[in-house]
Amino acid sequence: MRIAELIQRWSKEGHARTDVRAYTVHLPLRDAARIEALHVMYPGRSDSQLMADLIRAALDELEVAMPYVPGNRVIAEDDYGDPIYEDLGPTPQFYSLSHEILRKLATAPLEK
Helix, strand or coil, X not given: CCHHHHHHHHHCCCXXXXXXXXXXXXXXXXXXXXXXXXXXXXXXXXXXXXXXXXHHHHHHHHHHHCCCCEEEEEXXXXXXXXXXXXXXXXXXXXXXXHHXXXXXXXXXXXXX
């Protein structure tokens, strides 16, 4: 999801999350005021939902912005037959760690 899509999403009613994990966040007052302003503008969303949506969108954009660092090994060819080299940048490690941690979190007992 992109940041630009959030306003449209927040304008729609309903949106339930099933699997979540709680975090405590300390925000600078300016950021806290902006979260509160969004809550006033979109009263159907809790502060927690707004922050979760913002974090998800920021992580999606961060993922796209990670630099591609071509390695020496060809892993595929594109539609034109040109080689696609393995990525030695941070993206593969980020994906791998994210999936590994997600599997662990999904099988961990729920906190009560």
